[in-house]
Amino acid sequence: MKAAVLHGPRALRIEGVRPPDPGAGDVLVRVAAAGLCGTDYSIFSGDRPVSYPRVMGHEFVGLIEAVGAGVSTPRVGDRVAIEPNYSCGVCALCREGNRNLCLARTAIGIDVDGCFAELVRVPARCCWAAPAGVADEDLMVTEPLAVVVRAVARGQVRAGETAAVVGAGTLGLLAVQVLRARGARVLVVSRSERRFALARQLGAEATHAVPDAPLENVARDFAGREGVDCVVETAGTPEAVAHTLALVRPGGRIVLTGLPHEPTPVRFFSVVRREVTILGSMIYQDEFAEAMRLVAAGQVRTRPLITHRFALDEIERAFAAHREPASIKVALRP
Ligand SMILES: [Zn+2]
Ligand SMILES: [Zn+2]
Secondary structure, three states: OEEEEEOOOOOEEEEEOOOOOOOOOEEEEEEEEEEEOHHHHHHHHOOOOOOOOEOOOOEEEEEEEEEOOOOOOOOOOOEEEEOOEEOOOOOHHHHOOOHHHOOOOEEEOOOEOOOOEOEEEEEHHHEEEOOOOOOHHHHOOHHHHHHHHHHHHHOOOOOOOEEEEEOOOHHHHHHHHHHHHOOOEEEEEEOOOOOHHHHHHOOOOEEEEHHHOOHHHHHHHHHOOOOEEEEEEOOOOHHHHHHHHHHEEEEEEEEEOOOOOOOOOOOHHHHHHOOOEEEEOOOOOOOHHHHHHHHHOOOOOOHHHEEEEEEHHHHHHHHHHHOOOOOOEEEEEO
């Protein structure tokens, strides 16, 4: 089979390799559509080291090609979206339901080979049946959507509340739609106006480019009170964290989904004085089914986020396209 094999930073080659054998409890998936994200780029560039050789890629939809011993579902021919993280299942965190926090969690496309290939082996329990009538490309974004479904749930957003989304990339534009589906009014805050028209098409009521005016005033004008009820941060930078604190009202909630790697200064005076709740949200626990339901019901539109499409052979071009300012989600079709 054909696979894009990473041999070291930026050393990516399309190669013919032996297809993996599905072991007990595993399935072999023929990849139909795969998404490229910032994590893949940081692995490709070497910012995030992995053990080489490695096949990257963790956002994908495909057909079951073969099943290993002991697998009753899914069956050969089933169309599935893949939850690309699996936990050990036996530690205290897993047993209490916090499998996204398992210290022995395995990430497909990072710790083991992923979907930038024609075939990929995954545990059967990572497969979610694709709803009939929903296109592969629409389901390709299920993985980042599940991240956002969890983040909005962590923020306990209720109908009629106001929310702000910081960042207008894939996660931000999905967050707008999940918040709308929950009945919230949504303000989008971003460094660039580039995606504001799309954000509005997808349900944002207001947009704001960061340096323009003090965010406190923007949030007050939008919410008609001291700030917004809930802020979902998707940018993963220290500045974005600071923006969440400027936007939120006293007693409000902030959900952080980005992973700022740099130390992030926070004025804890304003957290304590205003009783702000700051929550981390890490990937997903049980949100895949709800993410697919939202797509199938048309409450979340993923297709407008796909800006580029490439064949697997063109993967170098796909990585280059990911860095273009006009790019939101790059799709690969093996
Ligand atoms: Zn991703
Ligand atoms: Zn565990």
